[in-house]
Amino acid sequence: MPQIVLAHDRFTDGEAKTAEALIRYASDPVVAVVDRSASIDTAEPVVGAAGREIPVVRDADEALSLDADRLAIGVAPVGGRVPDDWRPDLRAALEEGLDIVSGLHDFLAEDEELAKLARGHGAELHDLRRPPPDQPIYSSQVLDLDATIVLTVGTDCSSGKMTTSVELVRALRDRGVDTAFAATGQTGLMLGADAGVVVDAVAADFVAGWGEKIVLDAHEATGADVIVTEGQGALSHPAYGAVTLGLLHGTSPHACVLCHDETREEKTTTFHEGRRFPVLDPVREWRRLQAVADPVRRPSLAGLSVMNGPLAIPDDHPFADVPQVDVLADGAHRLAAQVEAID
Amino acid sequence: MPQIVLAHDRFTDGEAKTAEALIRYASDPVVAVVDRSASIDTAEPVVGAAGREIPVVRDADEALSLDADRLAIGVAPVGGRVPDDWRPDLRAALEEGLDIVSGLHDFLAEDEELAKLARGHGAELHDLRRPPPDQPIYSSQVLDLDATIVLTVGTDCSSGKMTTSVELVRALRDRGVDTAFAATGQTGLMLGADAGVVVDAVAADFVAGWGEKIVLDAHEATGADVIVTEGQGALSHPAYGAVTLGLLHGTSPHACVLCHDETREEKTTTFHEGRRFPVLDPVREWRRLQAVADPVRRPSLAGLSVMNGPLAIPDDHPFADVPQVDVLADGAHRLAAQVEAID
Incomplete structure (x- = not known):
């Protein structure tokens, strides 16, 4: 079309x-x-x-x-x-x-x-932003799905989650992995996702339920082995952390890709009288995400997607063994290899 | 009426x-x-x-x-x-x-x-459940408010947050403290709150914005020195944690009261094929809440409100110095004293 x-x-x-x-x-x-x-x-x-x-x-x-x-x-x-x-x-x-x-x-x-x-x-x-009539409550059925679930998360809004998700889907498909894409924003939906919803517009009590539903729907539509879900916001963003947590619980990912803009020092959104909230170091953001992901499923970190980087990672850094990519320059093949290796 | x-x-x-x-x-x-x-x-x-x-x-x-x-x-x-x-x-x-x-x-x-x-x-x-037309984004203005903000949080849904909030308002008023009540559920609104919204029905992106708005509105309506806000859900509840986090960020409390039902072992809500999620130990729930409250404002713990308790607290317990009350039996005066003592 x-x-x-x-x-x-x-x-x-x-x-x-x-x-x-x-x-x-x-x-x-x-x-x-x-x-x-x-x-x-x-x-x-x-x-x-x-x-x-x-x-x-x-x-x-x-x-x-x-x-x-x-x-x-x-x-x-x-x-x-x-x-x-x-x-x-x-x-x-x-x-x-x-x-x-x-x-x-x-x-x-x-x-x-x-x-x-x-x-x-x-x-x-x-x-696309019209809230759908369904009001699904998280049921945990997604924990029984026979597919690998990947969620992109970020240290801020606009840190590359949508782009990373789409590049990861491409790279997995290039490698012959049967992959579906579940979108959570208007752009992802316009791109022809396999399932999705503009999740920031649904009633607050059903964010996790929607996260689960779009993963299940994407699997039902495609039978894919890997479901890549686009994340939203950032857990540590004071205005938008709620949607991030709902998607983390609802999609119940096996692995996450953490998206970060290395030049960004302050959270996006204009706050009262110019107050600023720092963008966290990716290690701190990731630890926080892991702490609240449980009791659903504690995801592994499949990689870092860094815009305007790279992130300096010495040998003794907690992310020393985690692939770091610039998806716009290099694509997401190194992330895809990590995802493919998940049992 | x-x-x-x-x-x-x-x-x-x-x-x-x-x-x-x-x-x-x-x-x-x-x-x-x-x-x-x-x-x-x-x-x-x-x-x-x-x-x-x-x-x-x-x-x-x-x-x-x-x-x-x-x-x-x-x-x-x-x-x-x-x-x-x-x-x-x-x-x-x-x-x-x-x-x-x-x-x-x-x-x-x-x-x-x-x-x-x-x-x-x-x-x-x-x-009461009709979503209001406003879509307030968290602005951080609440951090400048000249009032003490208290939020009730819980280890599960239906663990006494609404009752504790109302009892705390009563107890503070009994002590002569000028106190307002901000409601987040239908019952709280019916009770004649000073401000409020059925927060689980608003669009997901605005949960924190609504948390902030009802605190500011309650203060504007009353000029009260203390604003008690009713919490929802539980951070660790897989279906409803998103709303909890949005309220924690949005209301930006100086102190929380943690509500717990000592006989409850599993989270409420019926999950797929009877899967169960444990109610966390209050200490674990509280640590998790503190970890994600920052970067907004890290609240202190004003007390424990325990139904069907008491919670066993030996001398070396992390909550050894925290007041524990059964608000239905004893009211919330010991919690109110803690709140009154906050600078």
């Missing part, structure tokens, strides 16, 4: 994570990026070789000659609302019968104008 | 926690309990002296002569739906213009018949 990616005003400044990931990883090809303020002809300057054949155009009209079936929203505007100056593009896409996939907090299907246009042109509006 | 409490079929078997708490603690007097299968004349056999003057009747009609303004639903039916055989009572109450307060998962305001009756008779339907 060829798709157009909408990324107004932010494609070239590194703030369109979803757009970049769709170009790099989506099983559905990206045929154009829409950004009215970008002054580049193709996506190559942003994402490298993967973007060489993908034109960057000023509005959806320009992209519609390219025979897409879908428009994906590839940036997250502040507040999660639909900016008014996106409406001409969304209207144009719907009038051509394209579906729209959105991870915005505001639901497109509840926007009268867009919903009416979609109905009139046989197009579908997919609001 | 005098209230009738509906507790069909479960008032006498100890399964109507909300009803019992309303009788014991609500600032709004309970004028009758409705339970068609109870064969007692007053609530005294269930709740002791506090129930001596409260008749137990078979249906709402019998209670309506007692001049209530409100009917509160005091039991949680399996699945959270409105049982059909409750409808005559709900109808009778609405036809008399009584408001209904409900913590059910199913929202009464979305029930056509009940919503229409309420409109027709000027009655209000309060669905």
